[in-house]
Amino acid sequence: MSSKQKRAIAWIGTIGAVYLTVRYILPLVVPFLVAGILARILFPAVSWLHRKTRIPETAAAVLLLGAVFLGAAALAFFLGSRLLDQILQFADQIPAYLQWIQEKIETICLRTEELMQLEKGCISGQARTIAGQMGGRAKDALIGWILEHWIPCVKMLIEAGALIVIVFVAAIYWIRERKQIRSAKERSPFCREINLIAEHTGRAGWAYVKTEGTIMGITTVICMAGLSLMGNPYGILLGVLIGILDALPFFGTGTVFLPWIVVCLLSGNLSDAAWLGAMYAACYLLREVMESKWLGDRIGITALETMASMYVGLGLFGISGLFTGPVAWILIKEIDKNIFLQ
DSSP, X not given: OOHHHHHHHHHHHHHHHHXXXXXXXHHHHHHHHHHHHHHHHHHHHHHHHHHHHOOOHHHHHHHHHHHHHHHHHHHHHHHHHHXXXXXXXXXXXXXXXXXXHHHHHHHHHHHHHHHHTOOTTHHHHHHHHHHHHHHHHHHHHHHHHHHHHHHHHHHHHXXXXXXXXXXXXXXXXXXXXXXXXXXXXXXXXXXXXXXXHHHHHHHHHHHHHHHHHHHHHXXXXXXXXXXXXXXXXXXXXXXXXXXXXXXXXXXXXXXXXXXXXXHHHHTTOHHHHHHHHHHHHHHHHHHHHHIIIIXXXXXXXXHHHHHHHHHHHHHHHGGGHXXXXXXXXXXXXXXXXXXXXX
């Protein structure tokens, strides 16, 4: 068998193994990986608190983890309550928005009838009928969606609460049993390969997740702050949605900002267009600079590789593939470089 054939087989085997791992094994161990990362981040603070107060490390870990989780819960409650208020406010205003849209459509239809010298009401009447039918269908579809998904949403919240408890307890065990875990890893016959792959993949994967999470977080904050300063009553809601869109491949903040800017310009609202243009420019430059500097320099994958891996990950693993896709590609490259090319 030639070296090319061996290399091809190695690549196929690596890709298959990584796919099966990400598809079936990773979802089962994610809480423990998160707990391990959290424990590693907090361990210096736990050790410092243990030395200063002489309380056991386990108690120090419980105190610090409790403070972290309480702070995160308070922030989530504050943002969640504001977000829910804006969603309910938007829902209350839906009839007014639909009426406004219908009036604009009727105005356009009337002008079209005048320009084309058609009988008055021939276009606007049809448009009014279609709009009424679409409004009724949209209302029925929304009610059906709520009735269909409220039980899965409650189930998801319960599962999320259980996962938080598992992460909390597992992080305490990671801190308390770190010496035994390190000793078991060192006794493994694959210690060298585990260390090489875990070190490089962990560093690259963490850099990617931190970069994308930071970009998404800053983009969301910029949009929420900018839209709130504009006086938009849905600043937090729109900021969150724009931040999510920015993380999706082939979408980005321009999906919302560019049409919005065009509408403002056509309406003569130059101040809002300037505000939106400034926010779009800030978000665009932020992603371009941070992705090129952080991703290229720290994890060694190009912007094209990142986009392609996100797209493939989205197709294979769903929404989670936006993060697991690039991490899987990093893992494949590290296995090939540190095992098959040695």
